[in-house]
Amino acid sequence: MNVKFLDLKAVNKPYMAELNDASRFVLERGWYILGKEVEAFENEFAAYCGVAHCIGVGNGLDALRLIFESCKQLGLMEPGDEIIVPANTFIASMLAITQSHLQPILVDADPISYNIDVHKVEEVITSRTRAVLAVHLYGRLADVTALQEISHRHNLLLFEDAAQAHGARDEQGQLAGSFGDAAAFSFYPGKNLGALGDAGAVTTNHSQIHEQVRMMRNYGSLQKYNHLCKGFNSRLDELQAALLRVKLHGLDQDNAHRQRLADEYRKHIRLKDTVLPDVNVRQSHVYHVFPVLHPNRDELQKYLSEQGVETLIHYPVPPHKQQAYHEWERLCFPATEYIHSSELSLPMSPVHSFDEIFYVSEVINRFPG
Numbered sequence: 001m002n003v004k005f006l007d008l009k010a011v012n013k014p015y016m017a018e019l020n021d022a023s024r025f026v027l028e029r030g031w032y033i034l035g036k037e038v039e040a041f042e043n044e045f046a047a048y049c050g051v052a053h054c055i056g057v058g059n060g061l062d063a064l065r066l067i068f069e070s071c072k073q074l075g076l077m078e079p080g081d082e083i084i085v086p087a088n089t090f091i092a093s094m095l096a097i098t099q100s101h102l103q104p105i106l107v108d109a110d111p112i113s114y115n116i117d118v119h120k121v122e123e124v125i126t127s128r129t130r131a132v133l134a135v136h137l138y139g140r141l142a143d144v145t146a147l148q149e150i151s152h153r154h155n156l157l158l159f160e161d162a163a164q165a166h167g168a169r170d171e172q173g174q175l176a177g178s179f180g181d182a183a184a185f186s187f188y189p190g191k192n193l194g195a196l197g198d199a200g201a202v203t204t205n206h207s208q209i210h211e212q213v214r215m216m217r218n219y220g221s222l223q224k225y226n227h228l229c230k231g232f233n234s235r236l237d238e239l240q241a242a243l244l245r246v247k248l249h250g251l252d253q254d255n256a257h258r259q260r261l262a263d264e265y266r267k268h269i270r271l272k273d274t275v276l277p278d279v280n281v282r283q284s285h286v287y288h289v290f291p292v293l294h295p296n297r298d299e300l301q302k303y304l305s306e307q308g309v310e311t312l313i314h315y316p317v318p319p320h321k322q323q324a325y326h327e328w329e330r331l332c333f334p335a336t337e338y339i340h341s342s343e344l345s346l347p348m349s350p351v352h353s354f355d356e357i358f359y360v361s362e363v364i365n366r367f368p369g
Protein backbone atom coordinates (compact mmCIF):
# COMPACT_ATOMS: atom_id res chain seq x y z
CA MET A 1 0.00 0.00 0.00
CA ASN A 2 1.16 3.56 -0.71
CA VAL A 3 0.02 6.25 1.69
CA LYS A 4 0.53 9.87 0.67
CA PHE A 5 1.17 12.51 3.28
CA LEU A 6 -1.52 14.79 1.87
CA ASP A 7 -3.42 14.50 -1.41
CA LEU A 8 -4.95 17.91 -2.10
CA LYS A 9 -6.86 16.73 -5.14
CA ALA A 10 -8.57 14.08 -3.00
CA VAL A 11 -9.15 16.61 -0.17
CA ASN A 12 -11.02 18.91 -2.57
CA LYS A 13 -12.86 16.17 -4.45
CA PRO A 14 -15.89 15.95 -2.11
CA TYR A 15 -16.40 19.69 -2.70
CA MET A 16 -15.82 19.55 -6.47
CA ALA A 17 -19.38 20.17 -7.67
CA GLU A 18 -19.89 23.09 -5.30
CA LEU A 19 -16.44 24.55 -6.04
CA ASN A 20 -17.25 24.41 -9.75
CA ASP A 21 -20.57 26.17 -9.24
CA ALA A 22 -19.00 28.81 -7.01
CA SER A 23 -16.17 29.59 -9.42
CA ARG A 24 -18.48 29.69 -12.44
CA PHE A 25 -20.67 32.11 -10.53
CA VAL A 26 -17.72 34.44 -9.85
CA LEU A 27 -16.50 34.24 -13.45
CA GLU A 28 -19.96 35.05 -14.77
CA ARG A 29 -20.45 37.92 -12.35
CA GLY A 30 -17.22 39.47 -13.61
CA TRP A 31 -16.18 41.16 -10.34
CA TYR A 32 -12.84 39.85 -9.06
CA ILE A 33 -11.46 42.01 -6.24
CA LEU A 34 -13.24 43.13 -3.02
CA GLY A 35 -16.83 42.33 -3.80
CA LYS A 36 -19.77 40.33 -2.52
CA GLU A 37 -17.94 37.01 -2.07
CA VAL A 38 -15.21 38.51 0.13
CA GLU A 39 -17.79 40.36 2.17
CA ALA A 40 -19.91 37.22 2.59
CA PHE A 41 -16.90 35.10 3.54
CA GLU A 42 -15.76 37.71 6.06
CA ASN A 43 -19.19 37.68 7.70
CA GLU A 44 -19.41 33.89 7.69
CA PHE A 45 -15.90 33.33 9.04
CA ALA A 46 -16.35 35.98 11.77
CA ALA A 47 -19.60 34.27 12.81
CA TYR A 48 -17.92 30.86 12.73
CA CYS A 49 -15.03 32.03 14.94
CA GLY A 50 -17.38 33.95 17.23
CA VAL A 51 -15.73 37.34 16.69
CA ALA A 52 -17.06 40.72 15.64
CA HIS A 53 -14.85 41.21 12.58
CA CYS A 54 -12.98 39.36 9.86
CA ILE A 55 -10.88 40.96 7.13
CA GLY A 56 -9.87 38.82 4.14
CA VAL A 57 -6.23 39.32 3.11
CA GLY A 58 -3.67 37.85 0.71
CA ASN A 59 -2.03 35.19 2.92
CA GLY A 60 -1.14 34.30 6.50
CA LEU A 61 2.15 36.21 6.63
CA ASP A 62 0.40 39.37 5.48
CA ALA A 63 -2.36 38.80 8.03
CA LEU A 64 0.27 38.94 10.80
CA ARG A 65 2.05 41.93 9.24
CA LEU A 66 -1.20 43.84 8.81
CA ILE A 67 -2.00 43.30 12.50
CA PHE A 68 1.42 44.57 13.61
CA GLU A 69 1.52 47.55 11.21
CA SER A 70 -2.01 48.52 12.18
CA CYS A 71 -1.15 48.43 15.88
CA LYS A 72 1.86 50.66 15.19
CA GLN A 73 -0.29 53.16 13.32
CA LEU A 74 -2.82 53.13 16.13
CA GLY A 75 -0.04 53.96 18.59
CA LEU A 76 -0.39 50.60 20.37
CA MET A 77 3.19 49.61 19.45
CA GLU A 78 6.37 51.36 18.30
CA PRO A 79 9.30 50.20 16.20
CA GLY A 80 11.72 48.26 18.40
CA ASP A 81 9.02 47.02 20.76
CA GLU A 82 9.27 43.40 21.80
CA ILE A 83 6.85 40.60 20.96
CA ILE A 84 7.11 37.27 22.76
CA VAL A 85 6.87 34.30 20.40
CA PRO A 86 7.45 30.53 20.70
CA ALA A 87 10.93 29.53 19.48
CA ASN A 88 9.63 26.46 17.60
CA THR A 89 7.05 28.15 15.37
CA PHE A 90 7.05 28.25 11.57
CA ILE A 91 9.35 31.05 10.43
CA ALA A 92 6.45 33.20 9.15
CA SER A 93 5.61 34.18 12.74
CA MET A 94 9.14 35.61 13.17
CA LEU A 95 9.29 37.20 9.71
CA ALA A 96 6.09 39.15 10.32
CA ILE A 97 7.57 40.57 13.52
CA THR A 98 10.97 41.54 12.12
CA GLN A 99 9.51 42.89 8.86
CA SER A 100 7.38 45.20 11.03
CA HIS A 101 10.58 46.49 12.72
CA LEU A 102 9.59 44.84 15.98
CA GLN A 103 11.81 42.57 18.06
CA PRO A 104 10.88 38.89 18.49
CA ILE A 105 11.70 37.54 21.94
CA LEU A 106 11.88 33.78 21.63
CA VAL A 107 10.57 31.53 24.40
CA ASP A 108 11.15 27.77 24.44
CA ALA A 109 8.38 25.26 23.78
CA ASP A 110 6.69 23.09 26.36
CA PRO A 111 7.95 19.55 25.63
CA ILE A 112 4.47 18.01 26.11
CA SER A 113 2.16 20.38 24.22
CA TYR A 114 4.82 21.67 21.76
CA ASN A 115 3.31 25.12 22.30
CA ILE A 116 4.95 28.06 24.09
CA ASP A 117 6.04 27.20 27.65
CA VAL A 118 3.79 29.58 29.59
CA HIS A 119 6.00 29.23 32.68
CA LYS A 120 8.86 30.88 30.82
CA VAL A 121 6.95 33.87 29.46
CA GLU A 122 7.08 36.19 32.44
CA GLU A 123 10.85 35.92 32.89
CA VAL A 124 11.47 37.57 29.49
CA ILE A 125 9.08 40.50 29.92
CA THR A 126 10.86 43.88 29.88
CA SER A 127 9.77 47.52 29.71
CA ARG A 128 9.82 47.20 25.89
CA THR A 129 7.50 44.17 25.77
CA ARG A 130 4.19 45.06 24.14
CA ALA A 131 2.65 41.79 23.02
CA VAL A 132 2.56 38.00 23.06
CA LEU A 133 2.03 36.10 19.82
CA ALA A 134 0.42 32.76 20.70
CA VAL A 135 0.86 30.10 18.01
CA HIS A 136 -1.49 27.12 17.99
CA LEU A 137 1.16 24.84 16.56
CA TYR A 138 0.21 21.60 14.74
CA GLY A 139 -3.47 22.48 15.35
CA ARG A 140 -3.40 22.40 19.14
CA LEU A 141 -4.61 25.45 21.06
CA ALA A 142 -1.87 27.13 23.06
CA ASP A 143 -2.59 27.62 26.77
CA VAL A 144 -4.70 30.68 26.05
CA THR A 145 -6.06 30.96 29.57
CA ALA A 146 -2.55 31.37 31.00
CA LEU A 147 -1.51 33.70 28.19
CA GLN A 148 -4.60 35.88 28.65
CA GLU A 149 -3.87 36.10 32.34
CA ILE A 150 -0.19 37.03 31.82
CA SER A 151 -1.04 39.58 29.10
CA HIS A 152 -3.66 41.13 31.30
CA ARG A 153 -1.36 41.34 34.32
CA HIS A 154 1.45 43.00 32.33
CA ASN A 155 -0.78 45.11 30.11
CA LEU A 156 0.34 43.37 26.91
CA LEU A 157 -1.54 42.82 23.68
CA LEU A 158 -2.31 39.18 22.89
CA PHE A 159 -2.26 38.03 19.27
CA GLU A 160 -2.83 34.59 17.80
CA ASP A 161 -1.16 32.91 14.87
CA ALA A 162 -4.05 30.57 14.09
CA ALA A 163 -2.73 29.44 10.69
CA GLN A 164 -2.75 25.79 11.78
CA ALA A 165 -5.82 25.78 14.03
CA HIS A 166 -9.02 26.69 12.14
CA GLY A 167 -11.89 25.35 14.21
CA ALA A 168 -9.90 24.38 17.33
CA ARG A 169 -12.07 24.93 20.42
CA ASP A 170 -11.40 25.17 24.13
CA GLU A 171 -13.53 23.34 26.71
CA GLN A 172 -16.14 26.10 26.66
CA GLY A 173 -16.39 25.86 22.87
CA GLN A 174 -14.54 29.12 22.23
CA LEU A 175 -12.64 29.07 18.95
CA ALA A 176 -9.08 29.77 17.83
CA GLY A 177 -8.97 33.32 16.52
CA SER A 178 -11.16 34.73 19.29
CA PHE A 179 -8.89 34.68 22.34
CA GLY A 180 -6.75 37.77 21.85
CA ASP A 181 -6.80 41.30 20.45
CA ALA A 182 -6.40 40.00 16.90
CA ALA A 183 -5.62 36.73 15.12
CA ALA A 184 -4.04 35.78 11.81
CA PHE A 185 -5.24 32.88 9.64
CA SER A 186 -3.70 31.37 6.53
CA PHE A 187 -5.82 29.50 3.98
CA TYR A 188 -2.81 28.07 2.14
CA PRO A 189 -4.14 24.95 0.33
CA GLY A 190 -2.71 22.46 2.86
CA LYS A 191 -4.19 24.13 5.96
CA ASN A 192 -7.29 22.75 7.72
CA LEU A 193 -9.34 25.36 5.87
CA GLY A 194 -7.52 25.58 2.55
CA ALA A 195 -8.18 27.74 -0.50
CA LEU A 196 -7.08 26.77 -4.02
CA GLY A 197 -4.28 29.31 -3.92
CA ASP A 198 -2.93 31.82 -1.41
CA ALA A 199 -5.37 33.46 1.01
CA GLY A 200 -5.56 34.65 4.60
CA ALA A 201 -7.63 36.58 7.13
CA VAL A 202 -7.48 38.65 10.29
CA THR A 203 -10.13 38.15 12.96
CA THR A 204 -10.66 40.58 15.83
CA ASN A 205 -13.12 41.99 18.33
CA HIS A 206 -11.13 45.24 18.47
CA SER A 207 -12.96 47.82 16.35
CA GLN A 208 -9.94 50.10 15.83
CA ILE A 209 -7.67 47.24 14.76
CA HIS A 210 -10.48 46.07 12.47
CA GLU A 211 -10.79 49.44 10.74
CA GLN A 212 -7.05 49.91 10.43
CA VAL A 213 -6.45 46.44 8.94
CA ARG A 214 -9.36 46.95 6.52
CA MET A 215 -7.72 50.15 5.28
CA MET A 216 -4.18 48.79 5.33
CA ARG A 217 -4.92 45.75 3.15
CA ASN A 218 -6.13 48.04 0.35
CA TYR A 219 -3.59 50.86 -0.09
CA GLY A 220 -4.69 52.58 3.10
CA SER A 221 -8.08 53.45 1.70
CA LEU A 222 -11.71 52.70 2.43
CA GLN A 223 -12.86 54.91 -0.42
CA LYS A 224 -11.23 54.65 -3.83
CA TYR A 225 -8.33 57.14 -4.28
CA ASN A 226 -8.64 58.48 -0.75
CA HIS A 227 -5.58 57.22 1.14
CA LEU A 228 -5.62 57.66 4.90
CA CYS A 229 -2.40 55.73 5.61
CA LYS A 230 0.49 54.04 3.78
CA GLY A 231 -1.09 50.70 3.12
CA PHE A 232 -0.34 47.34 1.50
CA ASN A 233 -1.94 45.57 -1.40
CA SER A 234 -3.00 42.34 0.30
CA ARG A 235 -6.57 41.38 -0.48
CA LEU A 236 -8.42 38.10 -0.43
CA ASP A 237 -9.77 37.77 -3.98
CA GLU A 238 -13.36 37.02 -4.95
CA LEU A 239 -12.60 33.62 -6.43
CA GLN A 240 -10.75 32.33 -3.34
CA ALA A 241 -13.45 33.80 -1.07
CA ALA A 242 -16.16 31.95 -3.01
CA LEU A 243 -14.21 28.68 -2.78
CA LEU A 244 -13.53 29.20 0.95
CA ARG A 245 -17.25 29.75 1.59
CA VAL A 246 -17.90 26.28 0.19
CA LYS A 247 -15.13 24.66 2.21
CA LEU A 248 -16.03 26.43 5.46
CA HIS A 249 -19.25 24.36 5.52
CA GLY A 250 -17.20 21.18 5.80
CA LEU A 251 -14.53 22.39 8.24
CA ASP A 252 -15.99 20.92 11.45
CA GLN A 253 -16.66 17.60 9.75
CA ASP A 254 -13.15 17.53 8.25
CA ASN A 255 -11.62 18.32 11.66
CA ALA A 256 -13.73 15.60 13.33
CA HIS A 257 -12.34 13.10 10.82
CA ARG A 258 -8.78 14.21 11.67
CA GLN A 259 -9.57 13.67 15.37
CA ARG A 260 -10.87 10.16 14.67
CA LEU A 261 -7.70 9.34 12.71
CA ALA A 262 -5.62 10.63 15.63
CA ASP A 263 -7.51 8.22 17.92
CA GLU A 264 -6.75 5.39 15.49
CA TYR A 265 -3.03 6.18 15.53
CA ARG A 266 -3.12 6.19 19.32
CA LYS A 267 -4.93 2.87 19.38
CA HIS A 268 -2.46 1.11 17.07
CA ILE A 269 1.03 2.60 17.40
CA ARG A 270 3.07 0.49 19.81
CA LEU A 271 6.66 1.24 18.75
CA LYS A 272 8.97 1.64 21.73
CA ASP A 273 10.28 5.16 22.49
CA THR A 274 7.66 6.78 20.25
CA VAL A 275 5.98 9.84 21.76
CA LEU A 276 2.45 10.49 20.50
CA PRO A 277 0.69 13.85 20.96
CA ASP A 278 -0.79 14.33 24.41
CA VAL A 279 -4.35 12.92 24.53
CA ASN A 280 -5.76 15.29 27.08
CA VAL A 281 -7.12 17.75 24.55
CA ARG A 282 -10.13 16.27 22.74
CA GLN A 283 -11.65 19.32 20.99
CA SER A 284 -8.76 21.70 21.24
CA HIS A 285 -6.54 19.78 18.79
CA VAL A 286 -7.55 19.82 15.14
CA TYR A 287 -4.45 17.89 13.98
CA HIS A 288 -3.21 20.12 11.21
CA VAL A 289 -0.47 17.53 11.46
CA PHE A 290 -0.10 14.40 13.61
CA PRO A 291 3.36 14.84 15.15
CA VAL A 292 5.20 11.90 16.70
CA LEU A 293 8.65 12.07 18.27
CA HIS A 294 11.22 9.32 17.86
CA PRO A 295 14.93 9.28 18.77
CA ASN A 296 15.83 7.77 15.36
CA ARG A 297 13.53 10.06 13.43
CA ASP A 298 15.61 10.23 10.23
CA GLU A 299 15.93 6.43 9.99
CA LEU A 300 12.26 5.97 10.79
CA GLN A 301 11.35 8.40 8.01
CA LYS A 302 13.61 6.62 5.51
CA TYR A 303 12.18 3.21 6.50
CA LEU A 304 8.59 4.47 6.16
CA SER A 305 9.34 5.93 2.77
CA GLU A 306 10.73 2.55 1.62
CA GLN A 307 7.46 0.98 2.79
CA GLY A 308 5.41 3.47 0.74
CA VAL A 309 4.49 5.80 3.61
CA GLU A 310 5.10 9.48 2.96
CA THR A 311 5.91 11.70 5.97
CA LEU A 312 7.17 15.25 6.56
CA ILE A 313 9.18 16.97 9.29
CA HIS A 314 7.69 20.08 10.92
CA TYR A 315 10.28 21.51 10.96
CA PRO A 316 13.80 20.27 10.25
CA VAL A 317 15.54 23.48 11.42
CA PRO A 318 14.17 25.87 14.08
CA PRO A 319 14.10 29.60 13.25
CA HIS A 320 17.05 30.43 15.53
CA LYS A 321 19.24 27.99 13.55
CA GLN A 322 18.21 29.35 10.15
CA GLN A 323 20.67 31.35 8.08
CA ALA A 324 18.01 34.05 7.72
CA TYR A 325 18.37 34.69 11.47
CA HIS A 326 22.13 34.13 11.84
CA GLU A 327 22.09 36.77 14.59
CA TRP A 328 20.33 34.20 16.80
CA GLU A 329 22.80 31.36 16.23
CA ARG A 330 24.07 31.53 19.82
CA LEU A 331 20.59 31.18 21.33
CA CYS A 332 19.71 27.84 22.85
CA PHE A 333 16.22 26.37 23.34
CA PRO A 334 16.51 22.76 24.51
CA ALA A 335 12.86 21.72 24.11
CA THR A 336 12.63 23.35 20.68
CA GLU A 337 15.83 21.65 19.55
CA TYR A 338 14.62 18.31 20.91
CA ILE A 339 11.31 18.65 19.03
CA HIS A 340 13.02 19.63 15.79
CA SER A 341 15.48 16.76 16.01
CA SER A 342 12.87 14.06 16.67
CA GLU A 343 9.56 15.21 15.15
CA LEU A 344 7.92 13.31 12.30
CA SER A 345 4.49 14.16 10.88
CA LEU A 346 2.45 11.12 9.86
CA PRO A 347 -0.13 11.08 7.05
CA MET A 348 -3.22 13.02 8.18
CA SER A 349 -6.05 14.65 6.23
CA PRO A 350 -9.85 14.65 5.95
CA VAL A 351 -9.66 11.90 3.33
CA HIS A 352 -7.27 9.35 4.81
CA SER A 353 -9.08 6.10 5.65
CA PHE A 354 -8.93 4.07 8.86
CA ASP A 355 -7.32 1.29 6.80
CA GLU A 356 -4.51 3.61 5.77
CA ILE A 357 -3.93 4.71 9.36
CA PHE A 358 -3.91 1.08 10.47
CA TYR A 359 -1.41 0.21 7.73
CA VAL A 360 0.90 3.13 8.66
CA SER A 361 0.72 2.12 12.34
CA GLU A 362 1.54 -1.52 11.59
CA VAL A 363 4.51 -0.52 9.45
CA ILE A 364 5.75 1.75 12.25
CA ASN A 365 5.40 -1.07 14.77
CA ARG A 366 7.69 -3.22 12.61
CA PHE A 367 10.45 -0.58 12.52
CA PRO A 368 13.64 -2.53 13.18
CA GLY A 369 15.78 0.47 14.25
Ligand SMILES: *Cc1c(COP(=O)(O)O)cnc(C)c1O
Nearest residue numbers: 059060061090092093163186188
Ligand atom coordinates in the same frame (compact mmCIF):
# COMPACT_ATOMS: atom_id res chain seq x y z
C1 LIG B 1 1.23 28.62 7.14
C2 LIG B 1 1.62 29.41 8.31
C3 LIG B 1 1.83 30.81 8.24
C4 LIG B 1 1.87 31.58 6.97
O1 LIG B 1 0.81 31.46 6.11
P1 LIG B 1 0.97 31.78 4.56
O2 LIG B 1 -0.43 31.84 4.07
O3 LIG B 1 1.79 30.70 3.94
O4 LIG B 1 1.64 33.12 4.45
C5 LIG B 1 2.08 31.49 9.40
N1 LIG B 1 2.19 30.85 10.58
C6 LIG B 1 2.05 29.52 10.69
C7 LIG B 1 2.16 28.89 12.04
C8 LIG B 1 1.78 28.75 9.55
O5 LIG B 1 1.65 27.42 9.67
